[in-house]
Amino acid sequence: MTDEEELYAADLIGKRLLRVTTAWHHYADDEPSLLHLWLHLEGLGPVHFHTPGNGLSLTIDQPHEPFSMEQYGSIVVVEDPPGLSVTRFIGEPVRSVREISYRDARVDFGAGLTLQFPGGSIRLLALDDELVLAHEQQLGPVEAHLREDVILARVVQTGGGFPSQWDAWTTGGQYLYLRYRHGEGTVEQHPSEDTDTWDGEESRLWTKWDDGTDGGHIELTDFLTLAGLRLASTAEISPG
Structure with a gap:
């Protein structure tokens, strides 16, 4: 695999999670928001999950360095952040990857993926240009519009x-x-x-x-x- 090479969801199946890198947007007194996620998978390298808009993009890409954006705050990069739900699956292979759709009266688009590991599963969602990791928690009103064909x-x-x-x-x-x-x-x-x-x-x-x-x-x-x-x-x- 080469940097910036796009992946299919099925490419992740069977690959072992080695470590996790995250990039957080810190701005003023707001809570930090997750901007980028890299899952380092055996045999693939760092898989970059991000949202260029509605929908989730997967590419092979190296984590970038922390940086500041003057009046727009700063980007902080963290390796294997403690407490992040996906880090508990480090060492486990990806068992399945399933697509999640968002549907309401106006739009229908691929909103993200469910990754299943032997120890559980996690949802990676791209909603309103934001990256969301959802483990067991409900996401409020948006939950009613998420569909997984299982x-x-x-x-x-x-x-x-x-x-x-x-x-x-x-x-x-x-x-x-x-x-x-x-x-x-x-x-x-x-x-x-x-x-x-x-x-x-x-x-x-x-x-x-x-x-x-x-x-x-x-x-x-x-x-x-x-x-x-x-x-x-x-x-x-x-x-x-």
Whole structure:
């Protein structure tokens, strides 16, 4: 990877978090605001998360030095800031990356990402040109407009073991291919269950983990828990 190279969200999956760098905007007596975030990932280097407007941008880029902006305050760079929610995942691999949309009556845009680690997950959001890290807290009125397509409306089992696999559709209509083999679980997004459609831009990896067991059978409920997916209360489940 080279500096300023843009990344896809799926590029982060399976990469171990080594350290965290943040850049904070300090101005007058206001609370410092998070301006830039770098997640240093094994095999990738420093991944720069920032917001050039609405939406989140991911690039390979080195953290910059602290600097002052005269009447606009100063930028303070902090390595592995204590108390920042994402630092508790240092040493863990990224298990999944899922997109978060913001939708209201006027706009619909990609607002950020949920990164899932073995020890939990965190949301990285770009809202009103601000970078927001949200762990378990609610974000007030904006929360009602955030959408993450992780609820399954229909699941069809296509393999009972070695591998365990399913075709699944979210409540938003997205097709997902769920598979568990040799202790490795994956969730892939594709246009449809027709494998002839799986080579285009709409196909990508959502989730990947390895439990170290080399197993080939897993129950659907256990798979969904590890993958960060949920069944709708009215979900249709069939053995295929």
